[in-house]
Amino acid sequence: MPRSFLVKKYFAKQKPNYSELESQNGDNTSAATCLTTGLVWDLSVLPTFYLPTSQTEPPTIPGPLDLSSPSSFSSSASSCGEEDEGRTSDPPSPEPVHTYTPRQRMKCTGVMQHTSPQPEDEEEREAPVTAARPAFLCKHCPKEYTSLGALKMHIRSHTLPCVCTTCGKAFSRPWLLRGHIRTHTGERPFSCPHCNRAFADRSNLRAHLQTHAEVKKYQCGICSRTFSRMSLLQKHSSSGCCSTAV
DNA sequence: CTGGGGACGGGGCCC
């Protein structure tokens, strides 16, 4: 079962240069503020993605992180398994200005109201948009996209064409399936440069790297306590640390 | 209760 349908739209993305990132330690002057349920996260203390034991420490992107060897994939792939690892273990953006808006969860199951009739045969339908940009609406949910390609990709989240041959679980994209297959094979191609702990998922390694940071990425605006994950900060605030917690 | 790991999802960019 899908855990979430994400709707993310915040700051303009910029490909972070992680190779440089690690050399930026100590020079974290940019502040990032995350807002969630009224909370303000002062990320100005965020040094970088994570702090090496020494500021003079050279970039330590570990060898095991080499993603160029997808060969270790299990043969039990799937109806759509191919390449790509999906997520990355690279350190996250240097100092993104995190304007956090609680992610809206959209279960695209048709429970949301539709304001327009939905064709039955078409995967996509054009919305009567007055703006210059055309809109392509998903027939399964109210989401709309400005490009057909984006819509088609989205539709895959409904059709879930990538099926694990081991357990039958279906995914929208090949690399999601690949990541899933690692749960069967136990493959963990992403290693932490600090503790050598290995992960099957880049995002998880990224989160793990935060645990090595002296000053973590998410900071409570009230008590200045930092957390490695936004969820932890959210828990922290909701548990009442800060009087303003909701 | 907190911290962390595991699993997984979507959007956007690049080729």
Place this chain on the structure above:
DNA sequence: TGGGCCCCGTCCCCA
């Protein structure tokens, strides 16, 4: 245009 890849993020569960 489509696929691959990356980033960011969340939820669940466990120690």
